Amino acid sequence: MNDQNNPRDAESDYADRIKLTVALLGKNNKASDVMLARQLGRNVLLEELGAIEEPYRALQPYEIDSNQRDNFAVHTREDIVMVYSLAVRANEQLYEIRSLVRILIALLFFLTVLFFISVIWR
Known part of the structure; x- marks a missing residue:
C-alpha cells in the first residue's frame, strides 16, 4: 500500500x-x-x-509524548461515546423491528383465520 x-x-x-x-x-x-x-x-x-x-x-x-497521550485518551473517550450511542440506537431499532414483526404476524394470523372462515361459510 x-x-x-x-x-x-x-x-x-x-x-x-x-x-x-x-x-x-x-x-x-x-x-x-x-x-x-x-x-x-x-x-x-x-x-x-x-x-x-x-x-x-x-x-x-x-x-508519544504526554500531550499526544492525552489527545489519544480524549479521542478514545469520544469514540467510545459515539460507539455507545450507535449501539443504543441500533438496539432501539431492533426493538422497533421486533414490534413491527409481531404486528405483522398477528395480522397474517388474523387474515388466515378470516380466509378459512370465508372458505368454510361458502
Whole structure:
C-alpha cells in the first residue's frame, strides 16, 4: 500500500485498503464488514501516529509524548461515546423491528383465520 519512498495521504491509503478488502471478501457480508471496520480503525490510528505520511514511523514502536497521550485518551473517550450511542440506537431499532414483526404476524394470523372462515361459510 504505502512504501517508504512514496509517502501518501491517509485517504488514498485507506481507499486502497478498502479496494483490497472488497476484492478479497466481496461486499455486504459479515466478514467484509468486520474487516472494513478494522481497516478504518487501523487507518485512524496510523494517521494519528503520523505513520502514513512518514512510513518509517510505522515500523518503530509508538513514541508519544504526554500531550499526544492525552489527545489519544480524549479521542478514545469520544469514540467510545459515539460507539455507545450507535449501539443504543441500533438496539432501539431492533426493538422497533421486533414490534413491527409481531404486528405483522398477528395480522397474517388474523387474515388466515378470516380466509378459512370465508372458505368454510361458502
